[in-house]
Amino acid sequence: MNIGKVLWIVILLALVLLLAGAAFSAPAWDPGRRELESRTPPQIPHSTEGRRDCLSCHRDGLRPPITPHPERVNCVQCHVPSQQ
């Protein structure tokens, strides 16, 4: 075997390893989305009767916990009332 052949084999091997590495390490998901899905939205501990405008309190209220995501307008899509 001459040096040229050995070099080609080494290069080919390196390429195969590189491609395999890319296939396994490439993130097939959006990390932001995964982070969101891994957390459970807290239940609404109070009645939603007469409290349909969630943001009136949770945008910048003094006592209620302020929502970290006022841009998600349909609150009850994720937050389930624990009582009616």
Ligand code: HEC
């Ligand atoms: C009149 C003000 C007011 C309105 C309107 C209101 N909330 Fe609340 N919310 C509170 C208060 C105060 C708390 C703190 C817990 C308690 O004392 O009941 C709270 C707590 C919560 C929590 C618990 C947060 C945590 O960290 O556990 C969630 C979730 C929540 N509210 C969602 C909602 C949603 C969804 C709506 C709309 C359907 C809404 N709230 C409307 C006052 C309000």
Ligand code: HEC
């Ligand atoms: C796409 C789903 C989704 C929607 C829609 C949504 N939330 Fe949330 N909410 C979550 C998740 C998940 C958490 C827990 C986040 C965390 O622990 O960082 C959360 C946390 C909260 C908390 C607790 C914050 C704290 O510090 O304790 C409040 C209050 C809240 N949301 C209010 C609201 C209000 C008000 C709306 C509507 C304007 C709303 N959410 C819409 C998913 C959602």
